[in-house]
C-alpha cells in the first residue's frame with residue numbers, strides 16, 4: 001500500500017502544526033505507521049492522498065452517521081451557504097435544531113448551541129456549580145468529556161492513548177475538585193458522596209462509555225446514579241456527545257429510561273460541522289445569560305451552516321428503520337469480530353449498541369477502565385495495522401469506540417469481516 005504522499009504531507013505538517021495534527025490521536029502514536037492524510041470521503045469510504053480506499057468505521061469520530069458527503073446534507077449546506085456563512089445574530093435555523101433536540105430528548109426543555117463537545121461539558125459544569133453553589137464534580141475513570149481543565153483527570157480517549165494521568169498546565173487547585181470513581185461502581189459513588197457531603201455539584205458520566213473503548217452501563221448503574229444524585233442534592237449530567245442520536249433516537253437516556261438534569265450533545269447534532277449543545281430542564285437552563293447570571297457565549301455558536309447540517313442529519317435519522325439498520329450493522333460487526341477471534345483462539349470481547357460498537361483483546365467482560373487497560377495492546381496494534389493494510393479504517397487506539405453509518409452496505413460488512421479473519425489468522429500464526 002502506497003503511503004508516500006501521506007508521509008510527505010505529515011512531514012510538512014509537523015513543521016507548522018504540533019505533532020502534525022490538530023487532535024492528538026490522529027497522529028497514530030499508539031499504533032505506529034504514518035497517519036493517512038484524507039483527500040476526500042463519500043458514503044462509507046474514505047480516500048487518502050495516495051489514492052488508497054478504506055471502509056471507514058471512525059466516521060470523523062462519530063458525526064458521520066449518514067455517511068460522508070450525504071446528498072441531503074450537502075443540499076442543505078448549499079442552500080444555507082447561499083444565504084451567508086455567519087451573522088452573529090439569531091437565525092430560525094438555531095430554533096429549528098433546538099426544537100428537534102427538545103422533541104427527541106425527554107429531559108431537555110431548553111438547549112444552548114455551542115461549537116464543540118468540550119464547550120458543552122465545560123458549560124454544563126459551570127451551570128451545575130452555579131445552581132448548587134458547590135465546587136466538586138464527580139467523573140468516572142476512563143470517561144472523556146473534552147479537554148476542559150477539571151475534566152482532564154483520569155480521562156479516556158487521547159489522554160488514555162498517550163498513557164498520561166492528566167495534563168501539565170492544569171492547576172492542582174482545579175484537579176483537587178475533581179473526584180473520580182470507577183465506571184459501573186455505584187458503591188464508590190456513594191462513598192464519594194458520603195465523604196464530600198454537600199460539596200459535590202454534579203456527577204458527569206458517559207451513559208455508555210466510548211472513550212475507554214466501548215463499555216456499557218451495567219443494569220442499575222444509571223438509575224442508581226440518578227437516585228444518589230437526588231439523595232445528595234447533586235445534578236446528574238449525561239455527556240451524550242457521543243451517544244446522543246448514536247445509540248438511539250433521543251440518546252442513551254431514552255434507551256435506558258433515565259432522565260439526567262443536564263445533557264451534553266455534539267458530534268451527530270452537528271452533522272459533521274462544528275456544533276454541539278447542552279440542555280436540560282427549563283428552570284436550570286434559564287440560569288444561563290442573558291436570562292440568568294451564569295455566563296457563556298460564542299462568536300460562532302449556532303452557526304447557520306452547522307445548524308443546517310445538524311438538522312438535516314436528524315431529519316434523515318428520524319425516518320423509520322434508521323436505528324434498526326444501524327443496530328443490525330453494528331451487531332453484525334461485533335458478533336463477526338468475536339466469532340473470527342474464537343476460530344483462531346484469540347481472546348476478544350465485543351459489544352454494540354445502536355450505531356456504536358467496541359472490542360477489546362481481552363477475554364471479558366470489561367466493566368471499567370481498569371479492565372479495559374488490561375486488554376492486549378500489542379495485539380490491538382497488530383490488528384489495527386493489518387486491517388488498515390486490508391482497506392479497513394478503524395480508530396487508531398484501543399481506547400475508542402467504532403461507528404457505523406447508514407451508508408455502510410452489506411458488501412462493506414462482508415469485506416470487513418473477511419479482512420478481520422485474514423488479519424486475526426495472521427496474528428495467530430505469528431504467535
Ligand SMILES: Cc1ncc(COP(=O)(O)O)c(C=O)c1O
Nearest residue numbers: 116117118144145146239241242
Ligand atoms: C463523550 C464525549 N464528550 C466530549 C467530547 C469532546 O467533544 P469535542 O471533541 O467536540 O470537544 C468527546 C469527544 O470525543 C466525547 O466523546
